[in-house]
Amino acid sequence: NAGVTQTPKFRILKIGQSMTLQCTQDMNHNYMYWYRQDPGMGLKLIYYSVGAGITDKGEVPNGYNVSRSTTEDFPLRLELAAPSQTSVYFCASSRGQGVFNEQFFGPGTRLTVL
């Protein structure tokens, strides 16, 4: 199993450009998450999904959108990139709640907005 995969690994965007960060998991997990990691700030939840067709906002959703049409994929969309969105983005998945709460993380996408 590849686990959680993310593409691209690195990306530089200009202000106002759009892009989609891809996330795929092959563990048949129902729950998926998007986090951003900034130095000294920990990981902040952007959006999460508890199953195909179901998404909800996390702590810092502004400027982002998500969709979940399949169990495996959970893309994150940046519509109008801003310098404040420069960060490392992590996708994660888990089987569910309760004892299945362990989250498995992808390797991350480092995004720079200039």
Next chain:
Amino acid sequence: QQQVKQSPQSLIVQKGGISIINCAYENTAFDYFPWYQQFPGKGPALLIAIRPDVSEKKEGRFTISFNKSAKQFSLHIMDSQPGDSATYFCAASMRWRNQGGKLIFGQGTELSVKP
């Protein structure tokens, strides 16, 4: 109320020493407290976790101590090794309360173990 506060931000320990990282929370509804370890260029990975009805959990050289009344928990790394050099995150969750399994992370501690 949803915050988890972690300290110190960075820590330097000699090989063989004990590394201690502390976290504090406010929300008494949290019922699951994991620690994640992250190596440079990688995603975080679960290291060890504890429930609030347990005061201590040990796995090898890693121990979580939990103080429910003080709303604090800590990670102790015994006999620290250079291979333990990484960033450590504490987290909290309401994993039984239909909250989508969300984790609230602390700010992270960058640990460096010197040979």
